[in-house]
Amino acid sequence: MQEIMLKAYKAYDDYIENGTFKSWLLRIASNYLNNYYSRNSVECLSLDYEDEEFNSFYGYLSNEELSPEEKLIHDELISSVMLQISKLPKKQSQMIIYRYFYDMSIEEISTKMNIPKGTVKSTTHYAIETLKKHLNVDRQGEKIMECKEIYKYLFIYANGTIQPDHKKLVEEHIKTCPKCNDIVVALQKLIPTMVFAQEDEMTYFSISFPELKLAFTGIRYEVENFELCEKALEEWGGNIPDDENNMSSGYTKNCEILGVFDNEGNEIKMKICQETETHYRTKPTYMKKVYRYMWNYCAFLNKVAGGYIRSSKEAPNLYYGSFNNSLGGNAKSALYQAIPKEAENIRIKRGNGVIDCDTYKFAYVDRYVTEEETIRLEYSYLLNK
Ligand SMILES: [Zn+2]
Structure with a gap:
């Protein structure tokens, strides 16, 4: 929060008053987070879930000991994950961010977004499936050829x-x-x-x-x-x-x-x-x-x-x-x-x-x-x- 506010403060001169201030601030925040998560470890990105079927995806993304080459491929993967998340419908990407970046529970998300728990669960599930499809990974987390x-x-x-x-x-x-x-x-x-x-x-x-x-x-x-x-x-x-x-x-x-x-x-x-x-x-x-x-x-x-x-x-x-x-x-x-x-x-x-x-x-x-x-x-x- 501190970092983002500081960035916003520094960039305030560039702010052009044609959108809302809030969306401008959110853009800075999301840029910052994108960079942060691609720079730092991937643990936070693990699309871990109560359901077993997501474990594979988690395994695919979680960062073990990687060689420099693997690291490069992995970093590319992270940025493509980020890109695909940003392409999801707003509600879905928001849920994914709450769930996997802020580590919020389904219940917390439900309260925060004022959406029934069941809907949060099914929407998150749907969003994950979409991500998998766009990232070309199958159920075992194997990369599918383009x-x-x-x-x-x-x-x-x-x-x-x-x-x-x-x-x-x-x-x-x-x-x-x-x-x-x-x-x-x-x-x-x-x-x-x-x-x-x-x-x-x-x-x-x-x-x-x-x-x-x-x-x-x-x-x-x-x-x-x-x-x-x-x-x-x-x-x-x-x-x-x-x-x-x-x-x-x-x-x-x-x-x-x-x-x-x-x-x-x-x-x-x-x-x-x-x-x-x-x-x-x-x-x-x-x-x-x-x-x-x-x-x-x-x-x-x-x-x-x-x-x-x-x-x-x-x-x-x-x-x-x-x-x-x-x-x-x-x-x-x-x-x-x-x-x-x-x-x-x-x-x-x-x-x-x-x-x-x-x-x-x-x-x-x-x-x-x-x-x-x-x-x-x-x-x-x-x-x-
Ligand atoms: Zn094809």
């Missing part, structure tokens, strides 16, 4: 080529993330409908989720000089020398590659090299295995809208989507673009049709293309938001 870290596995999870340890990560994540779960559900429905070319023909597909700027692509090609490649890779122990240029491919600056995987879900490590001002190449630096008919499953984020979607001013509920691709080789090529499941009146102007996959619908085009050809998908739909 969507961006998990995206790269979603396609190979859905097609079953994922490695067991990655599979576990995805399952943990989709349990608490409805958005990623929707992607998985849709892909699991979509994949069995996809028809690939014969093994000796190149086959390509792209599935994009324009709203998320997320796309999954897959290309299968016959590896030239397969035996030679296999032998070389073995000699290198999977680490591809810098001067090996055969396996590089083009790349534009507008997307961020999240991950590339082979036929059996082994991650192919990539390096991006700048070729000209606008052109980049990706070069594999590590590959566990080479296959005669090699799949590259790739997940990437577009920095600009992935696959073009727009609605017009005159008809804001009407959306147009388009998407095209040229492969520069003879191949079977398929493009799929996710449409919200609530969409109605879907019209395919160019393309084969729509596949309903529960959580998403997909407009698609699927055919053989020659080297010079561009494959194009064009459609519209109505969406009442």
